[in-house]
Amino acid sequence: MKGFDFDFLKVSPTDIVDILLVALLIYYVYTLIRNTLAVNLLVGMFVISLFYWAVKMLHMELLTTIIDKFMSVGIIALIIIFQQEIRRFLLLIGKNTFLQKNKAWWGYLFGRKEIERNxxxxxxxxxxxxxxxxxxxxxxxxxxxxxxxxxxxxxxxxxxxxxxxxxxxxxxxxxxxxxxxxxxxxxxxxxxxxxxxxxxxxxxxxxxxxxxxxxxxxxxxxxxxxxxxxxxxxxxxxxxxxxxxxxxxxxxxxxxxxxxxxx
Structure with a gap:
C-alpha cells in the first residue's frame, strides 16, 4: 500500500492504525494504574533503568552485572508485581467487547421490558x-x-x-x-x-x-x-x-x- 512521503518519513495507513492502537493501549494502562501504587512502581523501574544505562556507560562492571541479572527476570517480575493490574486489564477488555457493548440491542430483541421488570x-x-x-x-x-x-x-x-x-x-x-x-x-x-x-x-x-x-x-x-x-x-x-x-x-x-x- 502506497504511503505518504514527507521527505525523510513515510507513513502508511497501517502505521497510522498501529499508532492509534498503541495510544489506545497506553490509555487503558493509564486508566488502570491512575491513583494507585503501580504508578510509584513504574517510576521506580524507570529510575532503575536510567541508573543501569548510566553505570553501563561508565563501564562499572560490577554494578552492571548485578543490575543486568535483575533486568533479566524483568518480565516475570512485571507479571508478579502487576498481577492485579493485568487482571483488571483483561476484565476491562472483556467488558468492552462488541457483544457486551451491544447487549442492549439483544435486550430489545428478546424482551427488554421483561428484563427491566426483573x-x-x-x-x-x-x-x-x-x-x-x-x-x-x-x-x-x-x-x-x-x-x-x-x-x-x-x-x-x-x-x-x-x-x-x-x-x-x-x-x-x-x-x-x-x-x-x-x-x-x-x-x-x-x-x-x-x-x-x-x-x-x-x-x-x-x-x-x-x-x-x-x-x-x-x-x-x-x-x-x-x-x-x-x-x-x-x-x-x-x-x-x-x-x-x-x-x-x-x-x-x-x-x-x-x-x-x-x-
Missing part, C-alpha cells in the same frame, strides 16, 4: 434496605459481582446463598449481628456470602474520612469486575465504587440507575 424486582429490596440503613446510620458494604468467584470469596466469607430481601440485609448489618463486620456479596440474584474480609485499596489519594469500609469497597472494585455500595456509619452517606473510582453522596434515584446499569 431488574427492578431484585433491586427494590436493596434500595429499601439502603434507605433504612441510611436513616439509622448503619454502616454497610454491599458488593455486586456478575460472576461469583468461589476461590476469591470462599476463604474470607460466610456462605449464605439466600434470596435477596430488605430484612435479611438489615439483619446482617445490624450492629450486634455476628455477620455485620465485613461485606455482603450479591451474585446470581442471591446473597451469596456475608462477613467478607476484602483486600484494601492501595490508593493513597483518597479523602481522609474514608475508613476501612470505603477502602475495602474501592479495593474489590479495583481487583475484580465488582461494584460496591458503601453506607457510612458516621454520616449515613451512600457511596458507589466501580473500577477503583468512587462516587460520593449518591441519591437513591442515582443508586437505582447505577445498579440497573451495572448489576
Amino acid at each position: 431488574n427492578m424486582a431484585r433491586i427494590k429490596p436493596i434500595i429499601d434496605a439502603c434507605k433504612s440503613m441510611k436513616k439509622t446510620r448503619t454502616g454497610a458494604l454491599i458488593v455486586f459481582v456478575k460472576f461469583y468467584d468461589e476461590q476469591y470469596f470462599a476463604n474470607s466469607c460466610e456462605a449464605v446463598d439466600a434470596k435477596i430481601s430488605k430484612r435479611l440485609l438489615e439483619s446482617i448489618f445490624q450492629k450486634y449481628s455476628p455477620l455485620h463486620d465485613g461485606a455482603v456479596v450479591i451474585a446470581e440474584n442471591k446473597i451469596k456470602s456475608a462477613s467478607c474480609i476484602l483486600p484494601l485499596t492501595d490508593n493513597d489519594q483518597l479523602p481522609s474520612q474514608f475508613g476501612l469500609r470505603h477502602r475495602a469497597g474501592i479495593g474489590v472494585s479495583e481487583n475484580t469486575d465488582a461494584v460496591a455500595v458503601i453506607i457510612s456509619e458516621e454520616t449515613g452517606e451512600i457511596s458507589y465504587a466501580k473500577q477503583g473510582r468512587v462516587r460520593m453522596n449518591v441519591s437513591f434515584g442515582e443508586l437505582e440507575k447505577l445498579l440497573n446499569k451495572d448489576f
